Amino acid sequence: MFKGMIHKKTALALVAILLVMLILPHMIPRFYVYLIASILVMALLAMSLNLVVGFGGLFQFHHGVFFGVGAYAVALLLTKTTLPKWICFISAPFVAALAGLIIGLICIRLSKLYFAMIQISLGSLLWALAFRWYGFTGGDDGIHGIPIPSAMSGVSNSYYFILIIFVLCIIALFFILKSPFGSTLQAARDNAQRCEAIGVFVKRHQLFGIIIASFFAGVAGVLFVVLEGSVFPDLLFWVLSLEILIMCLLGGWFTFAGPIIGAALMLSLRTFIGIHTEYWTLILGIILALLIFFLPQGVWGYFQEKWTLRKEAVAERGQ
Template identity: 60%
Template sequence: MTKKSILRHPPLYIALAFILLLCLPLMLSRFYLYLLALIFVTGLLATSLNLVLGFGGMYQFHHAVFYGVGAYAFALMLTESGLPAWNAYLAAPIVAGIVGLIMGLICIRLSKLYFGMLQISLGSLVWAIIFRWYSFTGGDDGIHGCYVNGIDSTTNIYYFTLVTVGVCLFIMHRIVRSPFGRVFQAIRDNPERSAAVGVNVMAHQLVGLVIAAVFAGFAGALFVTVEGSAFPDLLFWTLSLEILIMCLLGGWFTFLGPMLGAAIILSLRTVVGIYTEYWTMVLGIVMMLLILFLPEGILGYIGKRREGPVAAERTEP
């Protein structure tokens, strides 16, 4: 094994990128800071999905449920309880984690497509309740005016999301590299063999699902921080498929792929939105081309080019 040159040292680049991001508020307008904050939040959501999808090989079809539940838990705690804001930031991941645990316990026995389908039906049930429960969740109007004291200017929101999302990504990266993460990926690659060597497959998958739900719930809280409101669309099934698209676009065998996918899609939406109202059509066409010609995503493609044919064999989970 050759000695790694300092230039091929990933943490160095990440530290440089982080410093650059810290300096950005000095030169960017408020609109771009808002867009970047939104990208961090959506990227966190997509990364948490990729934890179970790319690294766990589970068909997590309705991940937005945990995002939406987290957003509502945060918004309700903030507006109704009167407790300091940090309670709400704590409540969002906890509530999302509990919902993830319940849904996981119900779905976990099923494999692949059935798992995904049952998750969509359970998620739709949660959506239907939130959509209709006017007295508690505000129904289809949602909850508005959720502002946190101290995190109110665009610059503050930007720094807050940058730091919290950075910490979350670091923790998730450690989880992926931990013994648990290794076993989790072994289950993805070969569940039967993992079970044969004594791994409790379902317990690992359940824990993975809850971890992903917790981070998605926190992303929901951050979304409310950025946007100031929570609404039922946050847990509608189309959003789940959109974040699946982000993972696919960036590359779902790479850790930072989903973040890249979120950045591309949100930037594209902003740019395309200037010229045409038919943004979803553009998104659809981009997606179709991607699946036809680049199914392993951008980072996956670059990785494949660099590593050669061995990595190329593993194109799908």
């Protein structure tokens, strides 16, 4: 089953990276451990978005909503109910997937910009609810001091928990993309009409794509709560959704690992430029504008392109 899916060298490199990441908390200051953990959370979110935007070709402009719904679900379940904690953690992604189903069902009838707009209006509805419903969601203050089990709280414990879930999720995402479903999704992106013609129910596949993506966004939301111990309405605001899109763009749309690179770049930029100047969004904006002008396939996509070109050149010389 695994044969041919991953190159041997790549597999070795991945194992090495994983090992380094496992011993990392003992080597570097807590601040960096926290930064890497938040990169992992955002990377998972960006990868779930890339499933529908990069591979599904849908204009999923308000993906942050599912992230926020997952985070709010676990926060509300933990603070307002007496359910066992593991049930709260497991059910939150399903709440996000349910939100994905409902929003997806309404959006999927439309395409392109209209799809994006109705999604944004539905998302803004949820944001406004979370923002104003002081009695239930805490309004614009959000919910703080969420009781996280001690096995996952603290920087180092939450880091390990996030790392394990992150690895499991990207393995799952990888197999989803390599599965017949994933191939169909990509085929529907490239030519929806032909797919319809050979009997693929395009809209249903896209809807499933949205549900799966919102499930993983919900997982990222849970991980966010584990890391931060709080939720606030900004998680549901459209600015965050565009930031995740930028992470995908920074890394590269059509690559699997691109969003991880994008998230790492964006959060490191924010952290390290943020130390020196309060105008870091100015710098981010300039970088982004330059990128769109000169490198529209993203950083990772650019290198991938270069590598394939070089490989082809080497192969040609060999002949």
